[in-house]
Amino acid sequence: MLVKGLQGVMKSHPLLFVLVSTLTLSVFIVLGVAIGETQIDFQTVVYAVANGALGTQYPINAIDQGVVWNYRLTRTLVAACCGSALAITGLVLQSLLRNALADPYLLGISAGASTGAVLVTIAGIGAGALSMSFGALIGAILAFMFVVALAALASGRRMGNISTQVILAGIAGSQLFNALTAFVIAKSANAEQARGIMFWLLGNLSGARWQEVAMAVPVLLFGLMIVLWHSRALDAFLFGSDAAASIGIAVKRVQVVLIFSTAMMTAVMVSMVGAIGFVGLVIPHAARFLFGSSHLVLVPACAVIGAVFLIVCDIGSRTVIPGQVLPIGVVTALIGAPCFALVLIRGQRK
Amino acid sequence: MNLKVENVSYRLGKKVLLDNVSLSLQERERVAIIGPNGSGKSTLLRLICGLNKPTQGEVLLAGRCVHRYPRRRLAQSLAFVQQKANTEDIVRAEEAVSLGRTPWIKPFEAWSEYHQGFVEKALLQVDMQDKRHQYWHTLSGGEQQRLHIARALAQNTPFIVMDEPTNHLDIKQQLGVLSLIHHIERTMLVAVHDLNHAMRFDRVIVLKDGGVVAQGAPETLITEALIKEVFEVESRVIKSMGFASNVQLIA
Known part of the structure; x- marks a missing residue:
């Protein structure tokens, strides 16, 4: 009943959905900005945002202004973008490859990103001229290309088989790049560096500033548009790629466009904040449970749920242990795993 | 054509x-x-x-x-009904049939009465209107196959x-x-x-x-000769007035 109700409402009143989701997102962004280690009262938060966004001159403490505007707000926005991007990517890969375990890192992106990051920060490639996120982005893209090339070689002419080959190639690629990362860390990192890189590998939003927001928002919007445009095509994969082809989907083109664009979206996000696990795997399942199987509804739903989920996890990571920030990947799994278990159990009852 | x-x-x-x-x-x-x-x-x-x-x-x-x-x-x-096509997703019978409209509907076009008309007609033809809201995995193999055929009918090719x-x-x-x-x-x-x-x-x-x-x-x-040649089994083809011939395989 719930599913039918929600899906019906979203399909028949898209404006209502846009309104509700904008409102929900705004509420959580405000929460993300208002809650944190340092107590800042709500009025100050509002003033600080107004000062930053509208150029007003409310007299507030410069430190508060800085914490709210340059630290918490950017961090929350980047968290929202990453959550959306990862959830959408997970959804697309699960639908295209017909595999419930597909997630954004399936294609070796996170493994490649960490290799890139490690090579820049620890092995010193680029001699300080390259940033860690640039290294991570290049690593992610190279690993992705490697996986795709391997999958293409392995499937040969039997294109119908590509989804299995992509998954196998992804596993091989991820293992290879993870091994490279471990090798570099073992060979050249000191304890301090190893700890730093571990933190990044589990996801770290602390570096998110306006520069990152300016990167994340357009990349997310662009990816979201492409995926939304293909949402009926994604529906068509319900019975596999042959069935999709026979109801008029140019399977190869859709697979290439969607896998490539979501992979790039993920690569950009991972290069900024590290490999935040679990979001891309779990949110699509939760969204399907709540909203049924139509991608016209699922894609925006995943975008919103993913964003909200990661904002909440970020708040958790900053507040659970006073005086210490947990890696966000730890929090996503700690909150996500029980939620996922619940969804799984309730899904069985249908 | x-x-x-x-x-x-x-x-x-x-x-x-x-x-x-x-x-x-x-x-x-x-x-x-x-x-x-x-x-x-x-x-x-x-x-x-x-x-x-x-x-x-x-x-x-x-x-x-x-x-x-x-x-x-x-x-x-041209519509194609595969030998066996299944899904793990939670979908309703009717949704599977409406996929048949995919080649006729544009990416952001809203679902309309026009498209629903084809789905209704197809469901009626395969006699599955009563089970339209049932989930795919709760249906029998025969019902699923009928829905695949309905999907092909809704494709209107x-x-x-x-x-x-x-x-x-x-x-x-x-x-x-x-x-x-x-x-x-x-x-x-x-x-x-x-x-x-x-x-x-x-x-x-x-x-x-x-x-x-x-x-x-x-x-x-x-004929018995053709069956022997192609399938390499003995058989008897029984003809009866007003009915299709019947092939009986002899073990």
Whole structure:
């Protein structure tokens, strides 16, 4: 009943959905900005945002202004973008490859990103001229290309088989790049560096500033548009790629466009904040449970749920242990795993 | 609109799956393809639907090679019901059928009465209106197959191609699907496993080892000699007035 109700409402009143989701997102962004280690009262938060966004001159403490505007707000926005991007990517890969375990890192992106990051920060490639996120982005893209090339070689002419080959190639690629990362860390990192890189590998939003927001928002919007445009095509994969082809989907083109664009979206996000696990795997399942199987509804739903989920996890990571920030990947799994278990159990009852 | 297969061969590595096959379909004709396992039935249907590309020769739909068609345009002319297509997703019967409208609907076009009309008609034709809200995984194999056929009907194409649609079904469901096929007024090309089912088609094409061995009206074509030659079993073909001939296999 719930599913039918929600899906019906979203399909028949898209404006209502846009309104509700904008409102929900705004509420959580405000929460993300208002809650944190340092107590800042709500009025100050509002003033600080107004000062930053509208150029007003409310007299507030410069430190508060800085914490709210340059630290918490950017961090929350980047968290929202990453959550959306990862959830959408997970959804697309699960639908295209017909595999419930597909997630954004399936294609070796996170493994490649960490290799890139490690090579820049620890092995010193680029001699300080390259940033860690640039290294991570290049690593992610190279690993992705490697996986795709391997999958293409392995499937040969039997294109119908590509989804299995992509998954196998992804596993091989991820293992290879993870091994490279471990090798570099073992060979050249000191304890301090190893700890730093571990933190990044589990996801770290602390570096998110306006520069990152300016990167994340357009990349997310662009990816979201492409995926939304293909949402009926994604529906068509319900019975596999042959069935999709026979109801008029140019399977190869859709697979290439969607896998490539979501992979790039993920690569950009991972290069900024590290490999935040679990979001891309779990949110699509939760969204399907709540909203049924139509991608016209699922894609925006995943975008919103993913964003909200990661904002909440970020708040958790900053507040659970006073005086210490947990890696966000730890929090996503700690909150996500029980939620996922619940969804799984309730899904069985249908 | 007619469909022609011209000197088509298909090789996978060194293995020849189809060897110089030619055939054609007339409008509103119901044609069955029979042949033993591995004779190339499924491969031929996949080539006709443009899912694989022939190594040699071509498949022409309305005079144009199927590989020159944009996928969407091809799916507006030709629907394909696979042997077995399943999903793990939680979907309702009706949603599976409405997928048939995919080639006719634009990316951001809202679902409308017009499209729903085709879905309703298709559900009615396969007699599944009552179970439209049921989840896919709660339906029997026969019901799922009927929904696949309904999906093809909602696609509203002049041609429907089916690959052994009665496979994995019990006898009653087989007969149900079969009589359904006979009430569909489209040009149909159906791979058939059971020779008695083939008897109910307008024409039968016999494949063996990747080549067409014989074709013609089932009453005259399907004989004890042909069955012996193609399937390598003894049989008795019983003719009775007013009914389709009956093939009895002798163990």
